[in-house]
Amino acid sequence: MATDLRISNISKIYPGCIANDNVSLQFKSGKIYALLGENGAGKSTLVKILSGIISPDNGEVFLNEKNLKLSSPLDAKKNKIGMVFQHFNLFETLSVFENLSIDATEDNKSLRVRINEILKKYNFSIDLDVPVLNLSAGQKQKVEIIRCLLRSPKVLIMDEPTSVLTEQETEELFISLKKFCDEGILIIYITHKLKEVLSLCDEVAVMRKGKVVSVSQTQNEKVETLASKMVGQKLAKIKKKINTSKNKDEIFKVKHLNFYSDDPFETNLVNLNFSLKKGECLGIAGISGNGQNELFQILSGEIITPDTSIIFRNKEIAKLNPKQRREYLMAFSPEDRISQAAVPELKIYENVALNNFKSSNFFEKGLVNERKIKEHSKKILSDFSVNTDNVELKSQFLSGGNLQKLILGRELITAPELLICYNPTWGLDVGAINYIHETLIKINDEEKSTILISTDTEELLKLSDRIAVIYKGKLSKIMPSVEVTPEKLGILMGGGSID
Amino acid sequence: MEDRLIKIEKRNDVPTTLYFFTPFIAIILTIIGGGIIFYTLGFNPIEALKFYFITPISNLYGFSELLLKATPLCLIAIGLSFCFKSNNWNIGAEGQLTFGAIVGGGVALLFYNQEGFYILPLIIIAGAIGGMIFALIPAILKTYFNTNEILVSLMLVYVSKLILDYLVVGPWSNPEGFNFPETRQFSDSARMPLLFEGLRIHAGILIALAAVFVSWFVLYKTYLGFQIKVSGLSLKTAKYAGFKGKTMILIVFMISGACAGMAGVGEITGPIGQLHRMISPDYGFTAIIVAFLGRLNPFGIIFASLVVSLTYLGAETTQIFLQIPQYTGQVFQGMILFFLLASDYLLFFKIKFQNFNKNELRH
Numbered sequence: 001m002a003t004d005l006r007i008s009n010i011s012k013i014y015p016g017c018i019a020n021d022n023v024s025l026q027f028k029s030g031k032i033y034a035l036l037g038e039n040g041a042g043k044s045t046l047v048k049i050l051s052g053i054i055s056p057d058n059g060e061v062f063l064n065e066k067n068l069k070l071s072s073p074l075d076a077k078k079n080k081i082g083m084v085f086q087h088f089n090l091f092e093t094l095s096v097f098e099n100l101s102i103d104a105t106e107d108n109k110s111l112r113v114r115i116n117e118i119l120k121k122y123n124f125s126i127d128l129d130v131p132v133l134n135l136s137a138g139q140k141q142k143v144e145i146i147r148c149l150l151r152s153p154k155v156l157i158m159d160e161p162t163s164v165l166t167e168q169e170t171e172e173l174f175i176s177l178k179k180f181c182d183e184g185i186l187i188i189y190i191t192h193k194l195k196e197v198l199s200l201c202d203e204v205a206v207m208r209k210g211k212v213v214s215v216s217q218t219q220n221e222k223v224e225t226l227a228s229k230m231v232g233q234k235l236a237k238i239k240k241k242i243n244t245s246k247n248k249d250e251i252f253k254v255k256h257l258n259f260y261s262d263d264p265f266e267t268n269l270v271n272l273n274f275s276l277k278k279g280e281c282l283g284i285a286g287i288s289g290n291g292q293n294e295l296f297q298i299l300s301g302e303i304i305t306p307d308t309s310i311i312f313r314n315k316e317i318a319k320l321n322p323k324q325r326r327e328y329l330m331a332f333s334p335e336d337r338i339s340q341a342a343v344p345e346l347k348i349y350e351n352v353a354l355n356n357f358k359s360s361n362f363f364e365k366g367l368v369n370e371r372k373i374k375e376h377s378k379k380i381l382s383d384f385s386v387n388t389d390n391v392e393l394k395s396q397f398l399s400g401g402n403l404q405k406l407i408l409g410r411e412l413i414t415a416p417e418l419l420i421c422y423n424p425t426w427g428l429d430v431g432a433i434n435y436i437h438e439t440l441i442k443i444n445d446e447e448k449s450t451i452l453i454s455t456d457t458e459e460l461l462k463l464s465d466r467i468a469v470i471y472k473g474k475l476s477k478i479m480p481s482v483e484v485t486p487e488k489l490g491i492l493m494g495g496g497s498i499d
Numbered sequence: 500m501e502d503r504l505i506k507i508e509k510r511n512d513v514p515t516t517l518y519f520f521t522p523f524i525a526i527i528l529t530i531i532g533g534g535i536i537f538y539t540l541g542f543n544p545i546e547a548l549k550f551y552f553i554t555p556i557s558n559l560y561g562f563s564e565l566l567l568k569a570t571p572l573c574l575i576a577i578g579l580s581f582c583f584k585s586n587n588w589n590i591g592a593e594g595q596l597t598f599g600a601i602v603g604g605g606v607a608l609l610f611y612n613q614e615g616f617y618i619l620p621l622i623i624i625a626g627a628i629g630g631m632i633f634a635l636i637p638a639i640l641k642t643y644f645n646t647n648e649i650l651v652s653l654m655l656v657y658v659s660k661l662i663l664d665y666l667v668v669g670p671w672s673n674p675e676g677f678n679f680p681e682t683r684q685f686s687d688s689a690r691m692p693l694l695f696e697g698l699r700i701h702a703g704i705l706i707a708l709a710a711v712f713v714s715w716f717v718l719y720k721t722y723l724g725f726q727i728k729v730s731g732l733s734l735k736t737a738k739y740a741g742f743k744g745k746t747m748i749l750i751v752f753m754i755s756g757a758c759a760g761m762a763g764v765g766e767i768t769g770p771i772g773q774l775h776r777m778i779s780p781d782y783g784f785t786a787i788i789v790a791f792l793g794r795l796n797p798f799g800i801i802f803a804s805l806v807v808s809l810t811y812l813g814a815e816t817t818q819i820f821l822q823i824p825q826y827t828g829q830v831f832q833g834m835i836l837f838f839l840l841a842s843d844y845l846l847f848f849k850i851k852f853q854n855f856n857k858n859e860l861r862h
Binding site: 301302321322323324326332336341342343345346350353354355356366367368396 | 511728
């Protein structure tokens, strides 16, 4: 029986951000559909609505013309919508069979028969009685898929399924997905990888900033056309004047930056080399999870890597910790402002004291100089227009934008020569974003340098003098931003190559 | 088939007053729970609770005993609060206490036939160093070899107890002691001065009180205290701020070990006066309860140590008057911790009941 899934005028608004703006899409079984978009484009929100995890503010979902009420994941299951998430929901210490039997409604014997049928049919080789923790990522994903198949789904949604898979496993997955499709299961494939869209999917819907910007047949698309749709052509109005003077002093130089990790959720970095001039902004683009986290932590000194050379203002700083690097006038604004850059349970002035540099006199002879810290905090609150003047307020009561202003203020009030920031405007509203962009431009005007690691291409094109793209832990060549187009960036971010 | 689904959510903001009030709720629930236990054992619960909580401190001697037992509890808990506040789970204070007592006791035995004002301070310092060294073992293993400090510190408790056993039976046993497993009596110069004639409460309580004030100052007024606080709330932030994580782990374990070691010295130079097998009725473990009941706050710990000390005394009096085994003390201590953790859970999380239809799971 053919399946027809229709999403009609779905909207979901979070405070300060429209995650889905009047999204309408139609899917029919027998095809594999791609939902393509950058981080924060609204793909995940849409998928969560389809799987009943969140409810939309507006709009409806129809399955075979039946209006679905999806108010919990159970409703999605009931309506035969299956979902495989990027991060697996499996009990690591239980066996494969135990994991599959948890929410089954039949007895173990017939369940085992059915599972074995599925294994045989799709050529999956998984031992049902080993604990899940012994499985590879690809096998775990198969267990999740089997879980969906046991419910004979009409719709199967795959959320960024290849992000943890090897090339080999990816190929196997594609073969299975095509089989499912031939059997009449409607497949929605969420990704930001352009090549996968072209090699697997029949139709592609591109989302940007919560809106569907295009729906097309993949046979009419190329990597370049999809990239420009994904990233958007529109350039913002405030654009800094590009710093072109070539004879300025080099302030920061990284050589042989390598990082190897045993943790499968971390990305290895392979031989990164770059340098930065005074007053320059180097943008590092990329889709999240390609090594930005690791790069930021190495630049800030949270991770020390052997054999790396980092020269800052003619001194070797590769072995210094973040506090020591601050003494050399570096400043850092991490991506995770809630649990890393600041502690929500601490008061504003205590969070300010986290950036403790020698000349601040926050801690004289090991004692807390509360008066000094509070004075300093008041200055930050007013200089960076944070909407409170109460330094005793716990930081958890600040909005994201105000917290980010506080963090940037804390980092910038020391007049650092180099600021390294990672997704500084992530999740903020337009007003705060503008303020932060203006601040970052001002730093460059004052001949201070910045490294901007960001997943927001628009932001990068607006603020950077030169841009490089990080993909799977490797850095592309560094390009002057005047020569960079969103299209080029999109190709590099999706793993393609230009010229 | 209608069923209730339980959902647990974190509360966003917990009022500070309620945070410090829940330990009292835990104590009240413990008293009620204790009453029920006494009732099921066939005693009049009111009477039994009176024997347990009132009789032990109804005279001056009893009150002195309360302070005597609260002293090591308070001192150890103060040390532990440094560890716990910074996310280091040192649960081997009993071992650090024992090892501190061994080192301090060794010094006391060196001077067994000598007098001098300098002997007691030497013993106390030796005990603190002993505890510190013993606490450094799990700390160094944690920082440089990534071992789990909970396991290592716990297992080391038995190591130190066996060392003590060996010493009091073997090389250090009293030559005139008819092979009893104990050492010589310490000389008078090696004993804690008594504060009042006829009562056992000794100068060790002054050390504990000093520790309270010093720890308050360190935790709330110094850079070290600030680093401990931040590390306890978010290790990621501590790393980002560039705090020397490894050094801090070593420091908090050393503080904790020194306090436990001094508590051990207080016992052997105070009420005991020699080394033998049973120098501590698990003060090191019970102090964990004290630290949490006192909310890891120095002044809260004073209060908590008095409450928990009372459970020791109550166990003794109920044993005498009601012929109930002394282990009721541990039952009460366990109940306090249980109710504290339970009320904390309700304080930090709210439980929601949702209706859902089980049939929906079937297709």
